[in-house]
Amino acid sequence: MRFAITPLRQRLLSISSLTATAALVLALSSTASYAQPIDTSLKVTTADKGNLPDAQSYCKGEIAATTQYAQYVSKRRYEINCMMSELKSYQQANLSPTVQYTAFKAQAWLSYAQAEASESSLSPVSPASLDAWQQGVSLLQALHNQQADLLMHSTNIPNYSTLLRPDLWATLLALKQNGAMAVAPRELAFSEVKLIWAAAEQCEADWRHAREHFDAAERWLNQAKTAYVDNDGAKLAILQTEVAKLQTELTPRVGASSQCQGQDLTSIR
Known part of the structure; x- marks a missing residue:
């Protein structure tokens, strides 16, 4: 036996459908506003320094061109990916063990920084996350300046x-x-x-x-x-x-x- 849908039930179903649709639209719009593609031309500003202590972007020139990244990533992750790309040039077997060790240590610190930021998304500037980032930055700068020997011991x-x-x-x-x-x-x-x-x-x-x-x-x-x-x-x-x-x-x-x-x-x- 089939029951006819009364006008009242029809109205209730319509309201329910509209409510569900509105909720879906809101959720999608929230996701879209949160997961915006990064702008690779952006420079790091003072407001970003909680995530990026060094004011200079590492994603530029050939490094940026050769760094693969997902469409939706944080600026911190993009910067880390660029530094990882650059560190590969210092990890070659024909270089001195000191240079290789410093480059691999920088990689390890940056991996730690990224893991901490991912696990603590509500407070990305935890002491461990910030220090690990700064350690990686310092080691990369030492490689730039040919000062890896000073950090060895x-x-x-x-x-x-x-x-x-x-x-x-x-x-x-x-x-x-x-x-x-x-x-x-x-x-x-x-x-x-x-x-x-x-x-x-x-x-x-x-x-x-x-x-x-x-x-x-x-x-x-x-x-x-x-x-x-x-x-x-x-x-x-x-x-x-x-x-x-x-x-x-x-x-x-x-x-x-x-x-x-x-x-x-x-x-x-």
Whole structure:
């Protein structure tokens, strides 16, 4: 049996359809206003400095022309993509290990900055996000100015992170101090930033957020150690002795995961 639709029901259905249509139009218009294509000709202004601390755009000339980007991205992401494009020229195997290490470290910091901005879209200028961006910018500028050597021996944990996993830090420092950068600049650079990232995550959240970054740092360090030792038993024994010594010195410095205050490890030998 079919029931006839009364005039009242017809009016109610019409109102309901109009309401749904209006809501859809509003949602679409909101999305359109939010996801506008970036204007690659825009210069970074004072208002943008919360996201882009350096007032000069890195997306210009040949770098901008060779950088691929989605139609809808943030200005921060576009700038990072341009810097990543430029860093590739400093990561070539024929360049000095110092230059390669600095370029890979800049890449790691910028990846950290982008991840922080993506996770904290409501507050993109968190200390970690802003510092990671500035670290990447500083390293790229050092490469521009041929000053990568000046930053080589600095090992500083920023104040939003802390010293955790002294075994991994000891391995990193021992490898850096014994010439492993000549064979594993990328692995050492990536592991160093990952250790800082991991501890910051544990300070801010808990070990579940930190574990993947600690695991990644350990993988990079294992690759660096394998490349450095190169099946040389005597070299491995010396490295293990150095690691044990450094770990003994670092362990008393381990901070509470709830109290991130940073540390300067440059003098640790």
